[in-house]
Amino acid sequence: MKKILLLFGLVMSTEVSYSQVHFQDASTQAGIDNTGKNYGIAIGDYNNDGKEDIYVCRHTLPNLLYRNDGDGTFTDVAAQAGIAHEGATTCSVWGDIDNDGDLDLYLGNQDESNILYLNNGDGSFTDISESAGVNTPYRTRAVLFSDIDQDGFIDLYVANMTAYNYMFRNNGNHTFTNITEESNTQDFGVAMGSIFFDYDNDGDPDLYLTHDANQPNILYQNDGTGRFTDVSVPSNANYAGQGMGVDVGDVNNDGFLDIYITNLYTNTLLLNNGNGGFSDITANAGVGDLGMGWGTLWLDCDNDGRSDIYVSNDSYFSPYPNLLYQNMSDNTFQPISQGSPLASMYGGYGAASADFNNDGRVDIFLANNGNDGNQLFVNLTNNEHNWVKVKLRGNQSNRSAIGARVEIEAGGKKMIDEVIAGASYASQNSLILHFGLAEAEVIDRLRILWPSGLVEEFEQLDVNNSYIVNEGENTVVNISTPEKADVALQAWPTPFTNKLNFTLSLKQAGFLKLTILDLSGKVVAQLAEGGYPAGHHSFEWLPEKAVPGVYICHLHTKEGQQFIRTIFMP
Numbered sequence: 001m002k003k004i005l006l007l008f009g010l011v012m013s014t015e016v017s018y019s020q021v022h023f024q025d026a027s028t029q030a031g032i033d034n035t036g037k038n039y040g041i042a043i044g045d046y047n048n049d050g051k052e053d054i055y056v057c058r059h060t061l062p063n064l065l066y067r068n069d070g071d072g073t074f075t076d077v078a079a080q081a082g083i084a085h086e087g088a089t090t091c092s093v094w095g096d097i098d099n100d101g102d103l104d105l106y107l108g109n110q111d112e113s114n115i116l117y118l119n120n121g122d123g124s125f126t127d128i129s130e131s132a133g134v135n136t137p138y139r140t141r142a143v144l145f146s147d148i149d150q151d152g153f154i155d156l157y158v159a160n161m162t163a164y165n166y167m168f169r170n171n172g173n174h175t176f177t178n179i180t181e182e183s184n185t186q187d188f189g190v191a192m193g194s195i196f197f198d199y200d201n202d203g204d205p206d207l208y209l210t211h212d213a214n215q216p217n218i219l220y221q222n223d224g225t226g227r228f229t230d231v232s233v234p235s236n237a238n239y240a241g242q243g244m245g246v247d248v249g250d251v252n253n254d255g256f257l258d259i260y261i262t263n264l265y266t267n268t269l270l271l272n273n274g275n276g277g278f279s280d281i282t283a284n285a286g287v288g289d290l291g292m293g294w295g296t297l298w299l300d301c302d303n304d305g306r307s308d309i310y311v312s313n314d315s316y317f318s319p320y321p322n323l324l325y326q327n328m329s330d331n332t333f334q335p336i337s338q339g340s341p342l343a344s345m346y347g348g349y350g351a352a353s354a355d356f357n358n359d360g361r362v363d364i365f366l367a368n369n370g371n372d373g374n375q376l377f378v379n380l381t382n383n384e385h386n387w388v389k390v391k392l393r394g395n396q397s398n399r400s401a402i403g404a405r406v407e408i409e410a411g412g413k414k415m416i417d418e419v420i421a422g423a424s425y426a427s428q429n430s431l432i433l434h435f436g437l438a439e440a441e442v443i444d445r446l447r448i449l450w451p452s453g454l455v456e457e458f459e460q461l462d463v464n465n466s467y468i469v470n471e472g473e474n475t476v477v478n479i480s481t482p483e484k485a486d487v488a489l490q491a492w493p494t495p496f497t498n499k500l501n502f503t504l505s506l507k508q509a510g511f512l513k514l515t516i517l518d519l520s521g522k523v524v525a526q527l528a529e530g531g532y533p534a535g536h537h538s539f540e541w542l543p544e545k546a547v548p549g550v551y552i553c554h555l556h557t558k559e560g561q562q563f564i565r566t567i568f569m570p
Contacts, residue, residue, distance in 0.1 A: 033373035040426025044094030050519030091426035108140030144422030210243030245425030249298025262293025291320030295351025303436030411440025468521030
């Protein structure tokens with residue numbers, strides 16, 4: 001990690017500080033500043049190496065897959081992966097459609113058929129659009145994954161600008177069924193940004209659609225079975241403007257997700273009242289940016305435990321810069337991006353966020369349309385605030401855990417977020433949830449509400465760590481700085497090429513479990529489980545089908561747990 005941070009520091013330029021928030025523009029040095037008609041962004045770890053990768057949708061030029069190399073640079077591997085589609089792709093979304101542990105990719109295209117790529121697990125993809133039945137040909141502006149009926153498989157929503165929208169049910173066999181009418185989501189408006197989120201806290205994903213052309217936005221309430229009811233009017237979520245992007249976050253940490261909408265001219269903030277309704281607090285909150293807004297996202301830019309807002313503007317259409325609004329904790333915000341790289345004056349469209357260098361601070365990626373190039377803003381804010389990241393892997397729920405909600409209690413605050421696949425404008429944020437903890441020195445409670453209905457709670461967790469939770473296993477795996485328990489596990493050689501040897505010593509007879517995890521938390525091998533006598537024991541791992549990369553050896557005994565990292569380099 002020190003090496004990665006050092007390299008990031010070496011490649012950065014144009015450092016700016018404002019209100020104790022520091023971002024640097026690393027676009028050129030990172031190798032992501034491709035020019036052209038860039039539109040949307042989808043962030044996801046497609047190769048399960050523990051680093052967030054980026055897919056960029058473009059018109060007239062091949063799409064890009066930026067593989068995160070872990071040293072502050074990215075490499076475009078779209079062509080070798082088989083997903084360098086050259087046409088007019090506007091949006092995309094990552095999600096594990098078959099629950100096999102890797103992320104698949106869906107593209108929303110303009111005036112050509114949409115594409116579904118199945119991840120082969122070896123860094124390559126296969127186009128299954130036609131056989132899957134999701135190759136619709138209309139002008140798509142948003143694509144979303146969510147498990148609307150909570151059957152364990154993520155479903156697909158396609159929002160179109162010039163035709164009615166589609167809802168596809170995942171059949172669990174690499175095919176989908178059009179259930180638009182059955183689900184009652186057949187919107188005929190000028191669709192733009194869209195998002196699934198649980199607005200009423202009843203445990204199932206609801207659907208919000210933004211519209212252009214002064215058409216009212218729509219809020220569809222899910223009855224839990226995948227059947228939706230239009231509640232736009234009674235909920236006061238039927239804002240009518242020239243809507244573009246949308247994202248959700250909890251303004252006031254009251255446990256209900258609020259909606260931020262970008263528009264041509266004034267943007268809009270709808271506060272969730274917690275009773276099924278929303279209030280427009282844009283003016284009082286001070287977030288009514290007048291630019292030509294497209295992408296937007298909520299993030300805790302300074303890890304103070306409050307959600308901030310970033311806005312991407314097309315500054316050529318309307319001469320206003322991008323904006324970062326800092327949450328002042330009283331339902332008001334202050335713009336803090338003046339004079340910084342964040343106040344880009346480019347043709348901004350897609351915007352998404354992730355912690356690309358795994359340093360506990362959220363970074364921002366922008367897709368710019370024109371000759372300016374894409375932009376990567378690396379967060380170097382140094383205020384000693386604490387943080388935690390949570391990655392979820394479903395078992396009974398869908399493997400990507402899309403739709404799961406995480407609640408964090410720390411330092412007297414309660415924060416929430418959901419795993420969402422598709423938001424902003426034509427974009428997708430990281431599937432890993434990030435929480436700023438301010439000065440809190442311990443996480444009092446981590447609570448997970450899984451799409452399956454299972455609720456799991458963990459208490460007294462260390463801060464400044466990244467955790468993986470596998471549904472139903474009642475354990476939290478810390479992949480940041482694993483703490484050794486009073487057990488003695490040794491592994492050698494490391495790195496290794498064909499066999500990894502283990503020895504361990506048990507002080508007393510009892511239960512022993514030894515597993516191998518990849519960096520996504522998926523169990524790739526189980527070497528031991530059961531009762532063992534006291535004394536020394538030996539095991540070995542022959543990774544016949546494993547891909548090269550970093551793995552975690554996890555020992556669990558009556559005496560505690562131990563984690564060892566190793567690298568497989570065949």
